[in-house]
Amino acid sequence: MSFLFYIFSALALVGGIGVVVSRNPVSAAFSMIVSFLGLAALFIQLDAFLVGTLQILVYAGAIMVLFLFIIMLLDVREEEKRRRPIINMIGAGGVVLAFVALVITVLSRGEIGKATLPPLTVTEGPGTSDVHRIGELLFSQYWFPVQVVGVLLLVATVGVVVLSKKELK
Amino acid sequence: MDWHIIIAAVIKIVVFVFLVTLPMVAMSVWAERRVSAAIQDRVGPNRVGPFGLLQAVADGIKFLLKEDFTPNHVNKFYFWLAPALTMVPALLTCAVLPFGSQLFGEKMVIADLDVGPLFVFSIASLTVYGIVLAGWSSNSKYSFLGGVRSTSQMISYEISLGLSIVPLIMIYGELNLGRIVQEQAINGWALLPLWGEGLSLKGFILAIPIFISFIIFTTSMFAETNRLPFDLPECETELVAGYHTEYSSMKFALFFLGEYAAMIIGSGLAVTLFLGGWSLPFGWLAPSGIDAEIPWWHGLIHIGTYFAKVIGFILFFIVVRWTLPRFRYDQLMRLGWVFFFEIALFNVVLTAILLAIFK
Numbered sequence: 001m002s003f004l005f006y007i008f009s010a011l012a013l014v015g016g017i018g019v020v021v022s023r024n025p026v027s028a029a030f031s032m033i034v035s036f037l038g039l040a041a042l043f044i045q046l047d048a049f050l051v052g053t054l055q056i057l058v059y060a061g062a063i064m065v066l067f068l069f070i071i072m073l074l075d076v077r078e079e080e081k082r083r084r085p086i087i088n089m090i091g092a093g094g095v096v097l098a099f100v101a102l103v104i105t106v107l108s109r110g111e112i113g114k115a116t117l118p119p120l121t122v123t124e125g126p127g128t129s130d131v132h133r134i135g136e137l138l139f140s141q142y143w144f145p146v147q148v149v150g151v152l153l154l155v156a157t158v159g160v161v162v163l164s165k166k167e168l169k
Numbered sequence: 170m171d172w173h174i175i176i177a178a179v180i181k182i183v184v185f186v187f188l189v190t191l192p193m194v195a196m197s198v199w200a201e202r203r204v205s206a207a208i209q210d211r212v213g214p215n216r217v218g219p220f221g222l223l224q225a226v227a228d229g230i231k232f233l234l235k236e237d238f239t240p241n242h243v244n245k246f247y248f249w250l251a252p253a254l255t256m257v258p259a260l261l262t263c264a265v266l267p268f269g270s271q272l273f274g275e276k277m278v279i280a281d282l283d284v285g286p287l288f289v290f291s292i293a294s295l296t297v298y299g300i301v302l303a304g305w306s307s308n309s310k311y312s313f314l315g316g317v318r319s320t321s322q323m324i325s326y327e328i329s330l331g332l333s334i335v336p337l338i339m340i341y342g343e344l345n346l347g348r349i350v351q352e353q354a355i356n357g358w359a360l361l362p363l364w365g366e367g368l369s370l371k372g373f374i375l376a377i378p379i380f381i382s383f384i385i386f387t388t389s390m391f392a393e394t395n396r397l398p399f400d401l402p403e404c405e406t407e408l409v410a411g412y413h414t415e416y417s418s419m420k421f422a423l424f425f426l427g428e429y430a431a432m433i434i435g436s437g438l439a440v441t442l443f444l445g446g447w448s449l450p451f452g453w454l455a456p457s458g459i460d461a462e463i464p465w466w467h468g469l470i471h472i473g474t475y476f477a478k479v480i481g482f483i484l485f486f487i488v489v490r491w492t493l494p495r496f497r498y499d500q501l502m503r504l505g506w507v508f509f510f511e512i513a514l515f516n517v518v519l520t521a522i523l524l525a526i527f528k
Contacts, residue, residue, distance in 0.1 A: 026247070026305065033298070049284045053291045061294025062324065065301070069320050072305045072313075129283030131344050 005045060012038030023080045025071045029064060036060040050131045181279045186263050189476070193483075194429045195225035201429075201487050208491045228422075235418040240307075243415060247306035252420045255299030255427035259434055262289045266437045267347045269447050269472035270354075270456055273465055277447070277472060278347055285346035286334055289438055290327065293393065296431060297323045300395075303424070304412040315411030318401050318498065325505040326392035332513035333385035336378045336520035337442055346441050347459060354448030354455040359383075361444075364451045371527040378520040383443050385509050385516075390435040392505065394428060396486065398493040399501055436482035437475075444478055447471035 015038055018031025036059045043052035138146050199214065199222065206213025215221040239248065265285045269277030282288055297320055304316015337359060341349050353359060357367025359379045366372065392399040403411030413424045440446060448455055454470060456463045496504070 026302075030247075030298075030302075049282055050287070053284045053287045057287065057291035057294060061291055061297075062327070065294075065297055065320060065324060068298075068301060069317070072301070072316075129344070131283055 005042070008038045008041040008045065010038075011035070012042065014038075025074065026068065029068050029071055032067075033060050033064050036064070048130060050134055177275055178279060181275075181277070182264075185268055185279065186260055189268075190260065190263055190430070190433060192225075193433055193476075193480075194426050195229065196222075197429050197433065197483050197487070198228065198425070199224050200484065201490070204484065204487045205491045208488070232419050232422040237418045237420065240415050242308045244306040244308065247302045248415075249420075251299045251303035251306060252416070252423035252427070253299070254302065255296055256423050256430060258292045258295040258299075259427050259430035262292045262434045263437075265289060265346055266434070266441060267350055267446055268437075268475050270351075270468055271463060272468035272472070274462065276347065277468065281345070281347055283345050285344055285349075286338070286438070286442070287344065289434070290331055293431070293434070294323075294327055296427070299424075299427065300412050303416070307412070307415040309415055311408045311410075312412050312414045315403055315408050315414070319395060319412060322392055322395075322399065322401060322501065322505075325502060326389040326509075329385055329505060329509035329513050330389040330393060332510070332517065333382045333389065334442060335513075335517045336382050339517070339520050339524060340375055340379070346446070350441060350446035350448060351456070351459045353445040355452060355457075358445035358448070358450070359443045361450070374523060374527065375520070378516050378523065379443065381512065381516045381519075383439075385513050386443070387439060389505075389509065390439065391486070391489070392501070394431045394435055396428065396432065397490040398496050400495065401498050401501060432483060432486055433479065436479045436486065440475070440478040440482055444482075446478075447475040449474055 012035050015031045015033070015035025019028050019035065022028045022031060036055060040052040040055040040060070043049075043055060202224070203213040203215075203221070205211075213221065214224040217223040217227045239245065264279045265282050265288050267276070267278040271277060300319040300323075301316045304312045304314075304319070307313070337349075338344060340359075341352055343349055343352070356365035357363055357372060360376065360383055362368065362372035362376055391397075395401075395403065403413065408414070413421055416424065448471070454463075454467050456467070
């Protein structure tokens with residue numbers, strides 16, 4: 001099924017390029033959604049159904065809707081006309097080149113991609129899906145980080161509520 | 170990957186999605202008009218074919234033959250994309266709904282995923298883009314207000330929708346819709362635990378949180394599908410026609426049909442989760458296990474049962490639409506955030522406590 005891999009990675013890449021290239025902010029946000037969908041499909045191809053579904057549910061379905069919501073309230077025409085100074089493009093290009101060089105160095109040097117991983121034991125029936133496994137891991141081995149993240153999110157929520165109130169009483 | 174798996178999947182997709190669900194969309198438009206007529210003491214469409222059953226065909230031809238007018242001030246690309254984006258996710262979610270037990274040893278579900286309800290929610294959450302882009306690309310203030318309203322409404326109710334089924338998942342310990350239905354077939358439907366292991370103190374007490382879930386789930390479903398009493402995005406007394414004001418002919422029809430498709434999928438999910446999916450009441454003709462062999466006519470009866478339940482649920486949707494008045498927008502948001510969100514959270518805690526008491 002490798003042709004599916006090529007289709008979906010092409011989708012993710014085209015979306016990613018679209019984010020950078022398109023002048024219209026709505027098109028950029030929309031390309032990002034396309035890229036997320038491609039990524040989710042790649043996760044699902046790896047049998048990581050939960051990760052793939054959450055990718056769509058959280059990123060494509062919730063966060064990008066809010067992005068689009070805000071962008072639509074802006075003046076899109078103004079944004080399309082804006083000129084970018086050449087120095088910005090050179091800077092951005094430099095960052096991209098440095099990142100690509102970094103990735104190539106890491107991938108060519110290390111043992112990544114060469115080491116043989118232990119074969120996965122696939123079992124059928126209830127209680128063996130990836131949802132069950134991730135859930136068990138989160139609430140047994142990683143229970144403490146989960147609690148910490150929960151408290152952090154709560155703090156963030158309270159903070160947003162306080163900040164968005166116009167005047168404190 | 171064997172060829173017979175692909176062929177079986179293609180047959181299931183063609184039959185279930187294109188030969189059953191799409192005609193059901195058209196027929197529910199007809200049912201809507203007939204029921205509304207009955208409620209308002211009118212006759213409704215009864216000229217085309219017996220009982221006006223072919224009205225859907227006439228409507229379809231009318232939509233296709235009308236002039237397809239694209240206003241000059243719209244953003245062409247997104248204006249064309251938006252109708253498709255409302256219809257496609259609604260049909261994609263069909264993939265995980267089990268519409269029958271088995272037929273000739275083949276499971277009657279297109280994709281037997283272990284993340285069933287999550288998959289439905291994630292794909293259904295993409296429906297909002299169609300409406301948002303329609304509102305934005307139309308470049309008109311009524312459309313835009315409709316799109317903005319719809320975004321905040323759908324995001325708000327997605328939360329209570331997702332939280333409302335958590336108690337159910339905790340009780341079944343399972344996210345595979347096929348296995349949830351199988352469990353209900355033997356041990357009583359989630360809402361009616363009247364046979365099998367459901368007929369016990371534990372079953373009756375656990376039915377309380379499930380009942381709360383059902384109320385929240387169904388009401389949020391009305392908000393998610395933008396139907397009365399929550400159809401604020403297209404509220405004609407304030408916004409002309411909301412997000413599809415600028416649309417005509419088949420593009421308008423796609424929005425219209427997308428709403429009905431979402432309604433059918435929502436009914437399907439509600440039936441699967443709360444009312445036993447394809448199973449008959451009192452464990453009649455229930456297969457002993459998920460992989461147990463059953464005769465082909467049992468399979469056919471199960472498919473019929475599923476669609477009978479879904480049609481019943483759609484009629485409920487329609488009757489509600491013509492019975493209740495429209496909410497005000499602030500009332501809608503308060504209902505979602507102040508009442509349903511809290512009740513759904515409380516319900517999760519309640520279920521956890523009850524499950525800890527009745528191990």
